[in-house]
Amino acid sequence: MAERFAIVDAPIDPGSLLAAVADPAAGASVLFLGTTRNENAGRRVTRLEYEAFADMAVREMRQLARQARRRWPLRRVAIVHRIGLVPVGEASVGIAVSAGHRAEAFEACHWLIDRLKEIVPIWKKEHYRGGTVWIGSQQGSPEGNAVVARRRGAARSR
Amino acid sequence: MRVRLRFFASLRERLGPGEERAVRTGTTAGALWEALVRAQPAIAAVRVRIAVNERYVEPGHELADGDEVAFFPPVSGG
Numbered sequence: 001m002a003e004r005f006a007i008v009d010a011p012i013d014p015g016s017l018l019a020a021v022a023d024p025a026a027g028a029s030v031l032f033l034g035t036t037r038n039e040n041a042g043r044r045v046t047r048l049e050y051e052a053f054a055d056m057a058v059r060e061m062r063q064l065a066r067q068a069r070r071r072w073p074l075r076r077v078a079i080v081h082r083i084g085l086v087p088v089g090e091a092s093v094g095i096a097v098s099a100g101h102r103a104e105a106f107e108a109c110h111w112l113i114d115r116l117k118e119i120v121p122i123w124k125k126e127h128y129r130g131g132t133v134w135i136g137s138q139q140g141s142p143e144g145n146a147v148v149a150r151r152r153g154a155a156r157s158r
Numbered sequence: 159m160r161v162r163l164r165f166f167a168s169l170r171e172r173l174g175p176g177e178e179r180a181v182r183t184g185t186t187a188g189a190l191w192e193a194l195v196r197a198q199p200a201i202a203a204v205r206v207r208i209a210v211n212e213r214y215v216e217p218g219h220e221l222a223d224g225d226e227v228a229f230f231p232p233v234s235g236g
Binding site for chain 1: 164166167168170205209212213214228230231232233234235236
């Protein structure tokens with residue numbers, strides 16, 4: 001992966017993410033992959049569809065990496081998010097962090113994925129058996145699922 | 159002055175990808191959103207976030223000529 005921070009429309013290669021954070025001073029590399037799960041809130045998920053405000057998303061990823069470096073003594077950070085359709089089992093997001101020791105690498109990676117989900121301008125539309133739904137950051141609240149559109153005749157009680 | 163509006167995700171599906179719009183000098187990002195809601199009451203429930211020139215702003219942020227104003231529903235990456 002040429003870019004350490006990128007929005008991509010092809011499958012994420014974990015090996016190149018780890019290669020991007022390789023560093024002789026690192027004693028630990030932590031890799032997080034977020035993958036499409038086959039169910040959500042009782043719905044049978046068939047795939048997820050992601051949309052990004054790509055330039056701003058990359059800018060926010062770089063900003064998160066800078067903030068992480070201020071909190072932990074890290075070596076390198078790489079963040080990649082996929083857009084478009086992501087089938088069940090495939091990765092939509094990958095975050096790799098290297099550091100001198102494992103504790104800070106684990107903590108920073110966990111913090112980065114939490115913050116990414118809160119502020120990076122990326123959206124997922126869930127395709128499930130019977131329809132689609134845009135997922136909001138605060139699930140369970142009325143507008144969390146901002147727009148629910150079921151295919152005509154396919155609505156089923158949940 | 160003129161600004162460029164951009165919409166994403168559920169807002170894009172309702173309003174289209176975006177448009178150019180003439181606004182009065184001194185218009186704030188929040189006032190622009192309120193004008194959009196008046197024209198399209200269905201979007202009133204969206205907890206919108208606004209970015210100007212790719213940076214998040216508060217509703218009171220005053221717009222400048224040529225700004226790109228992006229309206230987001232709650233983000234859900236990951």
